[in-house]
Amino acid sequence: MSDARSAILAKMRSAMGRKADDVERKAAVADRLQRSPRGPLPARGQLPESERTALFQKMAEAVQASVVRVASRADVPDAVSAYLKSKNLPATVRMGEDARLAEMPWSAQKHMEILKGRAENADLATVSHALGGVAETGTLMLVSGPDNPTTLNFLPEHHIVVLEEADIAGDYESVWARIRERFGKGVMPRTVNMITGPSRSADIEQTLLLGAHGPRALHIVIVDKG
Amino acid sequence: MTSSAPQDPPLADNQGGGAPSRPKVGLFVTCLVDLFRPSVGFAAVKLMEDAGCTVEVPAAQTCCGQPAFNSGDRDDTRAIAASVIRAFEGYDYVVAPSGSCAGMLKKHYVELFEDDPAMKQRAEAFSARVFELVSFLTDVLGVSSVDARFEGTATYHDSCSGLRELGIQSQPRKLLATVDGLKLSEMRDSDVCCGFGGTFCVKYPDISNKIVGEKTRTIAETGADVLLAGDLGCLMNMAGKLKREGTAIEVRHVAEVLAGMTDKPAIGGGRR
Amino acid sequence: MQITSPGFKENARTALDDAPLQRALGNVRKGFIEKRAKASAAxxxxxxxxxxxxxxxxxxxxxxxxxxxxxxxxxxxxxxxxxxxxxxxxxxxxxxxxxxxxxxxxxxxxxxxxxxxxxxxxxxxxxxxxxxxxxxxxxxxxxxxxxxxxxxxxxxxxxxxxxxxxxxxxxxxxxxxxxxxxxxxxxxxxxxxxxxxxxxxxxxxxxxxxxxxxxxxxxxxxxxxxxxxxxxxxxxxxxxxxxxxxxxxxxxxxxxxxxxxxxxxxxxxxxxxxxxxxxxxxxxxxxxxxxxxxxxxxxxxSMLGSEFQDMLRCIRCGACMNHCPVYHAVGGHAYGWVYPGPMGAVLTPSLMGVDKSGHLPNASTFCGRCESVCPMRIPLPKMMRHWREREFSRNLTPATARYGLGAWAFFAKRPALYQAATRLAMAVLGRLGRSKGRFSAMPLAGGWTKYRDLPAPEGETFQAQWAKRRTAA
The missing domain is CATH 3.40.50.10420 (NagB/RpiA/CoA transferase-like)
Incomplete structure (x- = not known):
């Protein structure tokens, strides 16, 4: 469809009264893509780390996520186990290959079954490790890949997400900077999910209901910076 | 009437000299006030004279041009605008007892003359001097109270243009609070359109009727004796609906109450 | 999708008589507005x-x-x-x-x-x-x-x-x-x-x-x-x-x-x-x-570089329709195509032609609430007006409206003639309406008096009274 492409671009340029080889405009576009300038950031999230974590928790809870904080990575399996029990769920979770999750002492949890890989339709609970969190709105950021397959975020009834306190930023822009550092400027993994609370719908008479197609519950385990 | 010093009065013809001791105001009567409710015009004159202005009414005025402007008739709008601008040159201020007409004069005249630089400049100078009556009293003249009495409960509708084009919301309420005997009972959604919309109300009467019906319901809920607003178009629309519904609520322009001139029958002839 | 925008008036009437629809539209009026106000204020x-x-x-x-x-x-x-x-x-x-x-x-x-x-x-x-x-x-x-x-x-x-x-x-x-x-x-x-x-x-x-x-x-x-x-x-x-x-x-x-x-x-x-x-x-x-x-x-x-370019900023949040009194009255289907409310009133003529959707930019009171909440600051009323201008210059404005407007503009541009004519008209109307203070029917004003009384004029125009006052002084 290369002729459609040229036709559309030509129509746009003629409507704008511009030429394709417009040096000044090209430079402006290249510059913006290169610099990716930041706009104004809400002061709300620009806090010292400890207050940032508290804000993240407050904002996530305000959108019906549940949040617990643990002292170290080693405490995560206990927290997951406690959550499953509190919801009367079987002691089974699925997770990806994330090294931080793998290092956690899951074997200390008696009867806990750990399934690996992408989610299956029947999975009730999954565990993911977030790339980061954003305090200003209690938003989690997760990236696709074998470490944390994207289906884990959407298929189960209960999605449990582990988030390191050190990875909580004040704003989205800071997390993008981290993603650029990790994947390269202008490069993205297949999927980046920003998740703010559990799935919901208000499509029936504008009444808010949780658990539309994605998880009915989102549980966040924050690992405090030791 | 008491005044405090106005903050930085925007004076076009009086650079550097501060407020003129007796500002010369050209009253833009508005076509609806001229034709249907002259008492609003006299109330406006009284309020401004009491505040120390000299008020004149240029004879060469008809309408602000909105009916043509909003019907897409740019040429006639431009012709009307040019004659309004000519008629009001030489006044310190141009004041209209209507947020809608003042909004037209202040916010839309300049864009009519985009391709006529000389006229555009005159339009800019003109627009800078235009004010809606109540905001002129409070924001420019620094009037903070009025000497008027009205026994009863009032509710105030924020007419759209005044509210959203000119930011008129607190000013009338501030002055109404100083009217002896008057109690203000706010309606729900006072910032929602009454369904008048100029020619809209006759082009789409079914929809307009639905909207004004919602409005009269919120008015009735307040239990007020009198409905006030700053725009005669909206007032005639709401009064017409209230009368058709058989409601006893009186309808008046806010200037009538602020000027203490409520001896005339209310709009649509309502009696308390 | 079939476009029914030319039948907007009939669509609207049907919608106004549709009781379940009217009940459902109540949900728009309540929920969206309060929630947006709260979130933006925070x-x-x-x-x-x-x-x-x-x-x-x-x-x-x-x-x-x-x-x-x-x-x-x-x-x-x-x-x-x-x-x-x-x-x-x-x-x-x-x-x-x-x-x-x-x-x-x-x-x-x-x-x-x-x-x-x-x-x-x-x-x-x-x-x-x-x-x-x-x-x-x-x-x-x-x-x-x-x-x-x-x-x-x-x-x-x-x-x-x-x-x-x-x-x-x-x-x-x-x-x-x-x-x-x-x-x-x-x-x-x-x-x-x-x-x-x-x-x-x-x-x-x-x-x-x-x-x-x-x-x-x-x-x-x-x-x-x-x-x-x-x-x-x-x-x-x-x-x-x-x-x-x-x-x-x-x-x-x-x-x-x-x-x-x-x-x-x-x-x-x-x-x-x-x-x-x-x-x-x-x-x-x-x-x-x-x-x-x-x-x-x-x-x-083709919207680029035109007076409708700003519409391309739209991010489809729906705030304009959530705050629109016309949308609240008739709902989205009355608009007759994919995009309803104020954004639809601007976009539909751009995409489908104003000859098919001329009602949409006209069916607005220009209350300005849409523009006041638009996150992208799109001047929606102004662009609806631009569509009216295009209709007017292409003679798409209905003939009756055009003649009425023409007659009015003739007088509005001639102050002396205008004042003579209005003095006479208001004197007559004022006398006719004096006892009740209003009319429940009026020739040529059926659009008004179908649902509302028309408040009667006081009688003498302001200009006439002002001229007398000046002569007396």
């Missing part, structure tokens, strides 16, 4: 962010051709395919071609107004491909054979008991005695039915809220998670998006996201904001193997 930088969002899009529109090229290059670098479609028909054909290549029988769909605009569902069905809408609201109206009446709440015109009846009619494999009283049971049923569809589907089609030039990424914003299941479970993901969805960078999209959900639903952020770039990588255990983007023009390029 963010002190909200208006600053609106300014910046506007500036970002203005910058994009001034460089749209170049950003589209940059975007397409990045999509291809990530292993995706870009298709350019000049018209709705081209887009439909491209999508069908992809379906044929994949031998697709069933496609799941995330909520997408663009696929409504190109009439994709009907077209696919005609060609033996079954589209399944997965957004709850879209699913409901698909079952009802309807179109969305709101761009973010497509089934806002439907009441709960109607949903229950539709589910019982269509989900015949389920126990007829089941309880569907509560909205939660309806939601659970839809969840279970649609869950199977995600796994069955050969292709997942989504729209895009944004296309990011920096990375070749498409972004969808949802609350339900249906869009994510739609685009992750089938082997092929097709994105259909119009050309103005471009934003330069990840930083820019973050800025606009801050005003999007707050303006739309009053949330600080929607639940799922998903960034998709190319197909799944070799090491990825899930995600689509194939990723296509269909870029649709369909008349937008």
């Amino acid at each position: 963010l002190p930088e909200f208006d600053l962010l609106r300014d910046n969002a506007r500036d970002i899009k203005d910058h994009v529109l001034a460089h749209l051709d170049l950003y589209l090229e940059a975007y397409a290059e990045k999509v291809e670098a990530a292993g995706g395919h870009v298709h350019w479609a000049e018209t709705a028909e081209d887009a439909r054909r491209i999508i069908l071609e992809i379906c044929r290549q994949k031998n697709a029988r069933t496609v799941t769909k995330g909520k997408s107004m663009i696929t409504e605009e190109i009439g994709l569902n009907d077209f696919l069905e005609e060609h033996a491909v079954a589209p399944v809408e997965t957004d709850l609201g879209e699913y409901i109206i698909q079952l009802r054979g309807e179109h969305p009446s709101h761009i973010i709440a497509p089934a806002v015109h439907v009441n709960k008991d109607q949903v229950e009846a539709d589910f019982r009619r269509v989900h015949t494999h389920l126990d007829p005695a089941r309880n569907l009283e509560e909205p939660t049971t309806l939601l659970s049923e839809a969840r279970a039915v649609l869950r199977e569809k995600y796994f069955e589907a050969d292709i997942g089609i989504t729209g895009a809220n944004f296309l990011i030039a920096e990375t070749g990424t498409s972004v969808i914003v949802t609350n339900e998670g249906n869009g994510d299941l739609t685009q992750n479970l089938p082997k092929t993901h097709v994105v259909v998006a119009s050309i103005e969805k471009i934003v330069p960078t990840l930083d820019d999209v973050s800025q606009i996201l801050r005003v999007l959900a707050r303006s739309a639903t009053g949330q600080d952020m929607s639940v799922y904001t998903t960034f998709s770039t190319g197909p799944k990588r070799d090491i990825d255990p899930d995600g689509p193997e194939d990723y296509h983007v269909v870029l649709l023009d369909n008349g937008r390029s």
Whole structure:
């Protein structure tokens, strides 16, 4: 469809009264893509780390996520186990290959079954490790890949997400900077999910209901910076 | 009437000299006030004279041009605008007892003359001097109270243009609070359109009727004796609906109450 | 989709008499407005962010051709395919071609107004491909054979008991005695039915809220998670998006996201904001193997450089219709095409021609509430007025209105004549209306007096009285 492409671009340029080889405009576009300038950031999230974590928790809870904080990575399996029990769920979770999750002492949890890989339709609970969190709105950021397959975020009834306190930023822009550092400027993994609370719908008479197609519950385990 | 010093009065013809001791105001009567409710015009004159202005009414005025402007008739709008601008040159201020007409004069005249630089400049100078009556009293003249009495409960509708084009919301309420005997009972959604919309109300009467019906319901809920607003178009629309519904609520322009001139029958002839 | 905008007046009358619709519209008036007001008030930088969002899009529109090229290059670098479609028909054909290549029988769909605009569902069905809408609201109206009446709440015109009846009619494999009283049971049923569809589907089609030039990424914003299941479970993901969805960078999209959900639903952020770039990588255990983007023009390029260019800033939040008294009165279907409310009143004439949709920009009181809440600061009333100007200059304005206006303007431009004529007229009307203070009928004013009394004039005009006062003084 290369002729459609040229036709559309030509129509746009003629409507704008511009030429394709417009040096000044090209430079402006290249510059913006290169610099990716930041706009104004809400002061709300620009806090010292400890207050940032508290804000993240407050904002996530305000959108019906549940949040617990643990002292170290080693405490995560206990927290997951406690959550499953509190919801009367079987002691089974699925997770990806994330090294931080793998290092956690899951074997200390008696009867806990750990399934690996992408989610299956029947999975009730999954565990993911977030790339980061954003305090200003209690938003989690997760990236696709074998470490944390994207289906884990959407298929189960209960999605449990582990988030390191050190990875909580004040704003989205800071997390993008981290993603650029990790994947390269202008490069993205297949999927980046920003998740703010559990799935919901208000499509029936504008009444808010949780658990539309994605998880009915989102549980966040924050690992405090030791 | 008491005044405090106005903050930085925007004076076009009086650079550097501060407020003129007796500002010369050209009253833009508005076509609806001229034709249907002259008492609003006299109330406006009284309020401004009491505040120390000299008020004149240029004879060469008809309408602000909105009916043509909003019907897409740019040429006639431009012709009307040019004659309004000519008629009001030489006044310190141009004041209209209507947020809608003042909004037209202040916010839309300049864009009519985009391709006529000389006229555009005159339009800019003109627009800078235009004010809606109540905001002129409070924001420019620094009037903070009025000497008027009205026994009863009032509710105030924020007419759209005044509210959203000119930011008129607190000013009338501030002055109404100083009217002896008057109690203000706010309606729900006072910032929602009454369904008048100029020619809209006759082009789409079914929809307009639905909207004004919602409005009269919120008015009735307040239990007020009198409905006030700053725009005669909206007032005639709401009064017409209230009368058709058989409601006893009186309808008046806010200037009538602020000027203490409520001896005339209310709009649509309502009696308390 | 058939356009019924020429019948707007009749559509509106039908809507005004439709009691269930009027009940449903009450939900718009209540919920959306309060929630937006609360969310915007809670963010002190909200208006600053609106300014910046506007500036970002203005910058994009001034460089749209170049950003589209940059975007397409990045999509291809990530292993995706870009298709350019000049018209709705081209887009439909491209999508069908992809379906044929994949031998697709069933496609799941995330909520997408663009696929409504190109009439994709009907077209696919005609060609033996079954589209399944997965957004709850879209699913409901698909079952009802309807179109969305709101761009973010497509089934806002439907009441709960109607949903229950539709589910019982269509989900015949389920126990007829089941309880569907509560909205939660309806939601659970839809969840279970649609869950199977995600796994069955050969292709997942989504729209895009944004296309990011920096990375070749498409972004969808949802609350339900249906869009994510739609685009992750089938082997092929097709994105259909119009050309103005471009934003330069990840930083820019973050800025606009801050005003999007707050303006739309009053949330600080929607639940799922998903960034998709190319197909799944070799090491990825899930995600689509194939990723296509269909870029649709369909008349937008000719809006560039015109008085309607600002409309291309629109991010489809729905705030304008949520705050519109006309939308509140008649709902979305009365507008007669895909886009209702103030944004539709500007966009529909641009895309479908003002000759077919002339009522839309006229059916506004110009109350300005839409512009006051638009996160992208689009001057909607001003652009509706521009459409009226085009109609007037092309003689599309109805003859009666034109003659009336002409006669009025003749006097309005001649103050002396005007005052003589009005003095006489008001004196007569004032005398006639003096006893009651109003008229309940009036020749030539039937549009007014059908529903309202006409307040009588006091009698003598202001100008006449003022002239006397001056002479006396």
